[in-house]
Amino acid sequence: MIAVAHYDPEKRFAAIVQKFRESRHKLTPQRLAVARVLATSEGHPGVDAIYDKLQDDFPTMSLATVYRNVMLIKSLGEVLELGFPEGGNRYDGNKPYPHPHLICMQCKKIIDPELASLKDLTREVMAASGFKIVTHRMDFFGICPDCQSR
Amino acid sequence: MIAVAHYDPEKRFAAIVQKFRESRHKLTPQRLAVARVLATSEGHPGVDAIYDKLQDDFPTMSLATVYRNVMLIKSLGEVLELGFPEGGNRYDGNKPYPHPHLICMQCKKIIDPELASLKDLTREVMAASGFKIVTHRMDFFGICPDCQSR
DNA sequence: GGCGTGGTGCAAACCGATCGCATTGGCGTT
DNA sequence: AACGCCAATGCGATCGGTTTGCACCACGCC
Incomplete structure (x- = not known):
């Protein structure tokens, strides 16, 4: 398997939270949870995967909330969106810049x-x-x- | 501007029609018209652009017919589909193999x-x-x- | 030229993603 | 520490590009 360079998820999480603060967005538990998943971005998760992963901690969280927060983090430049025409976009918040x-x-x-x-x-x-x-x-x-x- | 290598649209059209024959698909006027547009693929048209371009010759043709024929030609391997997550896929039937x-x-x-x-x-x-x-x-x-x- | 079947046109269905709205709760203020 | 504003959430409704179902049409083998 190819060696994969990646950043410390903790540092990435802190960077995303910092962007939340700078842009005066509230630090809700759901938002922080989405940010935490994206900071690692294990397997380049899609919205569904993020949603599933957070079901244990946030059983009532809406899929719309995941969508909104992923879009927010994307607008802050802290996640790379891998769009696919057939849907099910995937995200990389660990290395949020273009790469193969x-x-x-x-x-x-x-x-x-x-x-x-x-x-x-x-x-x-x-x-x-x-x-x-x-x-x-x-x-x-x-x-x-x-x-x-x- | 970058020099762009491309094939003779007539030859591409003939190749696509040949595939129609081999796969026992009927040669309807609408199908041939879609194939002709894709053989040139000027500007990498999307389904809408193909539909618009054929309005003069086929005023009653349905958008569904364009979709169906583009998908058919794609399934025959004679068009490259450039899918985009925001929709509006574009097509290249002149050079139907992956390229930048x-x-x-x-x-x-x-x-x-x-x-x-x-x-x-x-x-x-x-x-x-x-x-x-x-x-x-x-x-x-x-x-x-x-x-x-x- | 007739016949069978695939193709077309139209409208309805589809479905992931987004939006509207009432409620909730983060966080600046007092 | 409590208040209150307004952003954020959860839910259901909605959206729009694409696909599908169906009745009618016409390509092409005979």
Whole structure:
């Protein structure tokens, strides 16, 4: 398996909470719980996965609340949204900047491969096209080793 | 502007029609019209754009017919679908294999930059992860020269 | 040219995501 | 520590792009 660089979830959680404070948003238990899940972003969870994970602690929490808080954290720039046309967007609040993803088409797991920097490619595109590149998206779709052997 | 390699729309159209025949699908005027638009895929049209473009020739054609035929051509492997989480998927039937795209976030135009092959990256990912890579997606989002000067 | 079946047009259904609203509760103020 | 404002929550209703069901139509084998 590829080595995966990641940040300390505690530090990421603190950074997100800091953004809440700066933007004068209230620190509700539900909000903090969503932030905590995203700070780790184990497995690049979708809204459903976040919702399920918090069912034990917040049995009455609404799915709408998860949606709203994920969107809030996204608007604060503290989570990377991986949108998919078929729905079920996934989120990465541990590394909230664009990076490549490796997606298993069968079990839907998503991991972060370590790749030679895309900086060169981005620079190449900017120079050749005249575009001002704001962000990018790079996904590899395939079958993971686990699913291959199943 | 980046030079863009593309295929002869006539040849692409013939190839798609050939697939229709092989798969025993009827050659209706609406189906052929959709295939003809996709063979060129000027501007990477979405379903709406295809529908609009064919209004003059087929004023009574249903949007559902466009959807069904685009999906058919996709299932035949003759069009590349560029799905977006916010909807409005775009299609490329001229180069129906994965390749990078450069997308203007303002006017939504999509062009094909010429880049050093991604083969090396794909191979790197496969070797390092053990995944069997089936396809990929690589988009650069930015502001095109036209929109920058507006 | 006739027939069978797949294709079309229309409208209804679908469904994840979002919104409206009444209630709740975080947190600045006193 | 208690108050009170207004953002946040939970719930149900709603939305809009896409898909589906169905009756009618027409492509293409014979």
